[in-house]
Amino acid sequence: MAGSVYSVGQVSGYIKNMFEQDFLLRRISVRGEISNCKYHTSGHIYFTLKDEKASMAAIMFAGNRRNLKFTLKDGQKVVVDGQITIYERDGRYQLYARDIRPDGVGELYRQYLLLKQDLEERGLFAPEYKQPIPTYARRVGIVTAPTGAAIRDIMQISHRRNPYVQLILYPALVQGAGAAPSIVRGIKTLDRLGVDCIIVGRGGGSIEDLWAFNEEIVAQAIFDCRTPIISAVGHETDYTIADFVSDLRAPTPSAAAELAVFDFGQFQSVLTDMHRRMCMMLENQIETEKNRLAHREAQLKLLHPRARLSEYARQVRELEEKLRRGVDRKLENERNRLMLYSERLGGLSPLNKLGKGYVYATDAEGTPVQQAGQLKIGDRLRLRLVDGAAEVQVSGVQLSDTIRGKKD
Numbered sequence: 001m002a003g004s005v006y007s008v009g010q011v012s013g014y015i016k017n018m019f020e021q022d023f024l025l026r027r028i029s030v031r032g033e034i035s036n037c038k039y040h041t042s043g044h045i046y047f048t049l050k051d052e053k054a055s056m057a058a059i060m061f062a063g064n065r066r067n068l069k070f071t072l073k074d075g076q077k078v079v080v081d082g083q084i085t086i087y088e089r090d091g092r093y094q095l096y097a098r099d100i101r102p103d104g105v106g107e108l109y110r111q112y113l114l115l116k117q118d119l120e121e122r123g124l125f126a127p128e129y130k131q132p133i134p135t136y137a138r139r140v141g142i143v144t145a146p147t148g149a150a151i152r153d154i155m156q157i158s159h160r161r162n163p164y165v166q167l168i169l170y171p172a173l174v175q176g177a178g179a180a181p182s183i184v185r186g187i188k189t190l191d192r193l194g195v196d197c198i199i200v201g202r203g204g205g206s207i208e209d210l211w212a213f214n215e216e217i218v219a220q221a222i223f224d225c226r227t228p229i230i231s232a233v234g235h236e237t238d239y240t241i242a243d244f245v246s247d248l249r250a251p252t253p254s255a256a257a258e259l260a261v262f263d264f265g266q267f268q269s270v271l272t273d274m275h276r277r278m279c280m281m282l283e284n285q286i287e288t289e290k291n292r293l294a295h296r297e298a299q300l301k302l303l304h305p306r307a308r309l310s311e312y313a314r315q316v317r318e319l320e321e322k323l324r325r326g327v328d329r330k331l332e333n334e335r336n337r338l339m340l341y342s343e344r345l346g347g348l349s350p351l352n353k354l355g356k357g358y359v360y361a362t363d364a365e366g367t368p369v370q371q372a373g374q375l376k377i378g379d380r381l382r383l384r385l386v387d388g389a390a391e392v393q394v395s396g397v398q399l400s401d402t403i404r405g406k407k408d
Contacts, residue, residue, distance in 0.1 A: 009088065016086035019093065025084040030056075030095060031103055034076045045072060049080060049095060058082075058095040067099055069237055077103035081113070108207055112214050116241060119216070124223045124245045131228040131247045133259060134196045136267070139166045140260050141190030141198040141227070143183055146171035150203045150232070150253040157257035162264035168195060174202040179212035184221040191227045198225065199256045200242060201232030213240040222246055232256035360384035372399050 006014075019025050032049035039045055043062025048055050058080060060068070072078075082097040101109050119125065140158070144150045146169065158167055170186035173179040183200065190198050200222065202210070212218065213233045219241045222229050228247045233240045236251035243249040250256035361369040362382045369381060379394045 008091070012086060012088040012091050016088055019085045027081075028084060028095075029079055029081045031077075031079050032056075034072055034078060035074050037072045037074050039072075045097075047072060049078075056084075056095050057087075057092065058097055060097040060100065064098050067239070069239070070102065072100065079103050108211065112207070112241070115214065115216060115219075116244065119219055119241065119245065124219060129223070133228050133230065133248050136262050137165065137196035137260055139168060139193075139195040141168045141170065141193065141195035143170050143172050143186035143190065143198060143200045144202050144253070145174045148203055150201055153252075153254040154199060154257040157254050158261045161258070161261045162267075164264060165261050168193065174212060175205070175209050176212075180215035180218050183212060183218050187218075187221045187225055187229070191225045195227060197228045197230060197260050199230050199232055199250075199253070199260055200246070201230075201250070201253050201256060202234070203253065204235040204238055210234055210238060210240055213242040215241075218242055219245045230256045230260055372397055 030049060032051050032055075035048045035050055035055070037045065037047040043065060045060040045065065047058050047060075049058045050056075060082075078100050079102075080095060080097045081099040081101075082095055084093055084095050086092070087094045099113065123129070142151065142154060144154075151169065155167065158165055168190065170189055172186040173182040187198065187200065200213075202213075204210075207214075210233055213231075222231075222242060222245045230248045230250050231240070231242045231246035232250040232253040232255065233242055248259060250259055360383070362384070363369055363374075364380050364382075366382070369375065375381070375394050375397050377394055377396060381392050381394060383390045383392055
């Protein structure tokens, strides 16, 4: 009866699991010679590690390259620290490098890695313990050798950026026997002086030259210091324990001076610009308040009793003018109507009739005489003329033909 059948992926996964469970393969150091080295655009480094008996594929991912202190080249003798596991796609094992060092660095580098791992696990590198570097430091302490390029560079950069910043040097040993305790004393002394920040460093050199900055007592002194510390040890590619535990790492002593000492000229420019902007803001605020005050004054004028009385007086004048125009218009209409009635009455007036040649006759008793038949000879009449009256006596009566015919 045939046994179980597995896929290629299952077999590769099973073998990979076996590799990953092997304690030795999870943390191993392998010595060999570099060949087929390729720097990929992704930042990864692919190479083969070989000796006279065998070879193995290796890779260093971009995230681990920051600890690499040199450029890998074919033919170099190196020691690679990392993990061996299966790359399932190709079905072959690979060495995944965490760190690479030239073969021959020896015990010092191993001590460096062990102390670095121990201090990291104890929390001395934790970001929550990092102190901010003051933006406007006035007193800067320096722990370095009194002679050499480091102190000269720091002094030169500091004077160029801000001649008013006070530099306080603690002349310490930075190499050889007694260097680490000297650096510790310098840190503690300057911390007690109350400077704003401290630069601890020296120029570049080999791992042996920089070893004082890899000592645990120096790391502990930096961690315990209440004053913010900038480490500036060696060149840009040199990393020491002091770099990891300090509040800020500078790649060079010159860069440390740039970080610790603020640029006074730039500071003056910033102050000038701030002063200008503050003046503009103040002028705008004053103008705004003036406009607001003018608006309030206008409101007060409108609400003042005098303004209201003036408004009421204006309204009264308008009503008075309106009433006057109405009365005038009414009078004019009545005057026109009166003239019309006057003309009508004038047409009906007896005087008007008299003016046209008519007379108004009354008898002796004042009774109006309207018909000739009312008269007889000898009657006395009073005739009313337009300009007076006359007394007459009837001497004859003549009736019209129409009246005579009716009587007959």
